[in-house]
Amino acid sequence: MHKLASPPHFYQIAPRMVPWFVVPGLLLIAYGSYAGLFLAPPDYQQGDAFRIIYVHVPSAYLSISAYMVMAISAGIGLIWRMKLAHAVAAGAAPLGAWFTFLALITGSIWGRPMWGTWWEWGDPRLMSELLMLFLYFGYMALRAAIDDPAKADKASAVLALVGAVNVPIIHFSVEWWSSLHQGPTLIREGGPAIDTNMLYPLLAMILGFTLVFAALLLRRVRSEVLYRERRTHWVKEMILSAEGRR
Amino acid sequence: MDGMSMGEYGPYVWTSFALTALVLLICDWRARWRQRQVYRDIEVRIKALEDEH
Numbered sequence: 001m002h003k004l005a006s007p008p009h010f011y012q013i014a015p016r017m018v019p020w021f022v023v024p025g026l027l028l029i030a031y032g033s034y035a036g037l038f039l040a041p042p043d044y045q046q047g048d049a050f051r052i053i054y055v056h057v058p059s060a061y062l063s064i065s066a067y068m069v070m071a072i073s074a075g076i077g078l079i080w081r082m083k084l085a086h087a088v089a090a091g092a093a094p095l096g097a098w099f100t101f102l103a104l105i106t107g108s109i110w111g112r113p114m115w116g117t118w119w120e121w122g123d124p125r126l127m128s129e130l131l132m133l134f135l136y137f138g139y140m141a142l143r144a145a146i147d148d149p150a151k152a153d154k155a156s157a158v159l160a161l162v163g164a165v166n167v168p169i170i171h172f173s174v175e176w177w178s179s180l181h182q183g184p185t186l187i188r189e190g191g192p193a194i195d196t197n198m199l200y201p202l203l204a205m206i207l208g209f210t211l212v213f214a215a216l217l218l219r220r221v222r223s224e225v226l227y228r229e230r231r232t233h234w235v236k237e238m239i240l241s242a243e244g245r246r
Numbered sequence: 247m248d249g250m251s252m253g254e255y256g257p258y259v260w261t262s263f264a265l266t267a268l269v270l271l272i273c274d275w276r277a278r279w280r281q282r283q284v285y286r287d288i289e290v291r292i293k294a295l296e297d298e299h
Contacts, residue, residue, distance in 0.1 A: 037252075037263070042253070047254075048252035048253045048256075048259060049252075049258055049259065051252065052259055054263075055262050055265075055266040056262065059266065094276070098272070098273050099269075101269070106262045109258050109261055109262050109265075110262070113254075113255055113258055212270065216273050216277055219278070220277050223277065223280040223281040223284050226281070226284045226285065226288070227284045230284070230291070235288060236292055239285070239288055239289055243289075
């Protein structure tokens with residue numbers, strides 16, 4: 001574990017790990033998309049519009065998961081002063097922001113035919129998800145605004161940890177308050193509320209998105225590690241030896 | 247072709263899937279671009295330092 005947390009070691013092994021996530025991830029997304037679009041039956045109330053869940057739910061799931069990765073890594077970096085943990089948090093933030101943006105956009109596209117509106121100000125699920133997007137933006141802006149990397153790590157870690165209070169609010173918002181958004185479909189008492197013909201492609205999409213996210217995160221963290229270690233001896237040696245091989 | 251039309255909801259469904267594919271491609275491109283950019287900056291800095299000496 002200690003070796004994996006070493007920046008030079010992580011930098012070397014990350015590209016070898018990426019294909020192990022990308023290949024099964026893309027295969028699962030291909031299966032989930034085909035089965036979700038063409039094999040799953042239309043919903044008895046929403047018709048074919050329900051098929052948007054196959055991209056909306058994985059995006060929403062990842063928007064929260066990426067935040068948890070960011071907050072937990074930031075916490076580890078803050079408490080144990082592990083450099084790689086701060087790099088993971090910094091790498092997860094832009095990906096989380098993209099998936100949150102995607103969850104909001106696909107939710108809005110779904111809302112238009114189902115609710116008759118693109119957006120509903122005041123809806124607890126929509127607003128808490130929008131708040132998550134602003135938390136990602138705030139985290140990235142705070143990092144960019146502080147020149148000293150150690151201070152940037154600390155300040156952004158505190159923001160990430162404070163913002164984590166929004167995670168359970170997003171999840172339970174449809175239960176705690178009245179919302180246009182439907183209640184939990186997968187994680188609920190009594191098991192998932194959808195037919196297995198609809199459920200399996202959705203689970204494949206969620207797992208596929210998660211694997212692709214992991215691959216993207218490895219790439220992001222790798223470049224973050226390189227940037228942070230740019231003045232170290234091992235980076236200089238690596239670049240000089242790569243030039244020597246050319 | 248019937249399966250492609252998605253009833254009356256085709257534009258909503260296909261737009262959502264197209265946007266998702268686009269975002270995944272952007273995320274991949276940005277990750278590669280950032281790696282190249284950082285690597286090149288370090289290369290330039292190392293060369294500048296070696297030229298100084």
